Amino acid sequence: MNTPQHVKIIDVGPRDGLQNEKQPVPASIKVELVHRLQDAGLKEIEVTSFVSPKWVPQMGDNAEVMAGVQRRAGVRYSVLTPNMKGYEAAVLSQPDEIVVFGAASEAFSQKNINCSIEESIERFRPVAAAAKAAGIAVRGAISCAVGCPYEGEIAPERVALVAKLMHDIGVEHVGVADTIGVGTPLKVQRALEATLQHYAVDQVSGHFHDTYGMALANTLASLEMGIWHFDTSVAGLGGCPYAKGATGNVATEDVVYMLHGMGIETGIDLDKLIDAGKFISDFLGRKPHSRAANALLTQRLG
Numbered sequence: 001m002n003t004p005q006h007v008k009i010i011d012v013g014p015r016d017g018l019q020n021e022k023q024p025v026p027a028s029i030k031v032e033l034v035h036r037l038q039d040a041g042l043k044e045i046e047v048t049s050f051v052s053p054k055w056v057p058q059m060g061d062n063a064e065v066m067a068g069v070q071r072r073a074g075v076r077y078s079v080l081t082p083n084m085k086g087y088e089a090a091v092l093s094q095p096d097e098i099v100v101f102g103a104a105s106e107a108f109s110q111k112n113i114n115c116s117i118e119e120s121i122e123r124f125r126p127v128a129a130a131a132k133a134a135g136i137a138v139r140g141a142i143s144c145a146v147g148c149p150y151e152g153e154i155a156p157e158r159v160a161l162v163a164k165l166m167h168d169i170g171v172e173h174v175g176v177a178d179t180i181g182v183g184t185p186l187k188v189q190r191a192l193e194a195t196l197q198h199y200a201v202d203q204v205s206g207h208f209h210d211t212y213g214m215a216l217a218n219t220l221a222s223l224e225m226g227i228w229h230f231d232t233s234v235a236g237l238g239g240c241p242y243a244k245g246a247t248g249n250v251a252t253e254d255v256v257y258m259l260h261g262m263g264i265e266t267g268i269d270l271d272k273l274i275d276a277g278k279f280i281s282d283f284l285g286r287k288p289h290s291r292a293a294n295a296l297l298t299q300r301l302g
């Protein structure tokens with residue numbers, strides 16, 4: 001097994017995790033969550049998205065949240081930007097990285113960003129060029145890389161095509177996203193292999209939702225291929241507004257527990273991470289969606 005010795009975790013909780021929350025979450029809570037994640041040692045945090053507030057009201061406070069974060073040297077703060085309007089607003093907040101988000105499914109692309117895959121690439125092209133000219137890193141997400149809520153199973157060839165299109169417009173790193181968490185290890189490996197036709201292993205991350213409880217297995221299957229970047233969500237927060245019934249990303253706490261147990265470094269303090277997850281879960285009035293966090297919180301009670 002070609003397992004990496006170090007893994008980089010991108011916590012997407014403040015963005016992917018909270019974007020679908022029905023109850024209002026004040027900007028101050030989001031900022032506090034980001035602070036707690038950086039205190040726990042997270043070096044990459046997806047803070048918010050610059051999308052239409054009519055489509056995703058929860059992210060309407062994007063600029064306020066970015067302005068409230070007291071930045072720490074060595075931490076990369078990323079934001080989603082689907083088009084130039086989003087990019088132009090985002091750039092005022094000085095993100096370290098922008099994320100364009102496409103899909104391997106036509107139907108999902110239409111539902112999520114109101115355009116075809118081809119049109120989405122044309123929207124992303126100037127965004128990637130502008131970000132690069134401004135010295136901002138450019139990441140891409142390939143949604144529905146395994147399955148789509150509208151089209152069912154997605155062939156790896158379609159993932160390869162979107163990876164190629166993203167690569168052609170200058171996207172430097174892509175996340176292979178199992179948006180609805182239907183993937184199982186071999187299917188996820190096929191989607192990753194398709195992406196690796198166009199990107200080096202260091203430029204690909206796994207982004208696994210945990211709807212069917214497969215996300216840790218899929219993380220392990222990715223590690224076996226040498227993948228060492230993962231998007232995870234503190235307390236397992238989240239879900240996509242355009243993928244009904246899909247749960248959040250795999251909990252950061254569960255991934256960190258697994259990796260540390262395998263002797264793989266993350267630079268993250270699991271106890272502080274659990275506190276961050278408890279903080280936001282308490283605010284939302286529920287338990288963290290993390291088996292490891294709940295087990296360790298119970299243990300703390302003695």
Ligand SMILES: CC(C)(COP(=O)([O-])OP(=O)([O-])OC[C@H]1O[C@@H](n2cnc3c(N)ncnc32)[C@H](O)[C@@H]1OP(=O)([O-])[O-])[C@@H](O)C(=O)NCCC(=O)NCCSC(=O)C[C@@](C)(O)CC(=O)[O-]
Pocket residue numbers: 016019049050051052053055056080082083085086087101112113114115141142143144177178179180207209239240241242
């Ligand atoms: C992409 C759009 C904006 C296209 O939406 P559209 O309606 O096609 O855009 P438009 O260009 O025709 O503009 C319509 C209106 O939206 C405004 N507008 C246009 N662009 C922006 C912008 N950037 N920010 C703010 N406002 C914007 C624009 O100004 C106009 O305002 P109006 O004149 O009606 O008042 C829309 O479809 C949208 O916002 N979609 C939301 C998508 C989203 O956030 N989805 C969730 C994140 S993706 C995800 O979670 C998946 C991921 C990444 O985690 C990986 C995975 O698991 O799969």
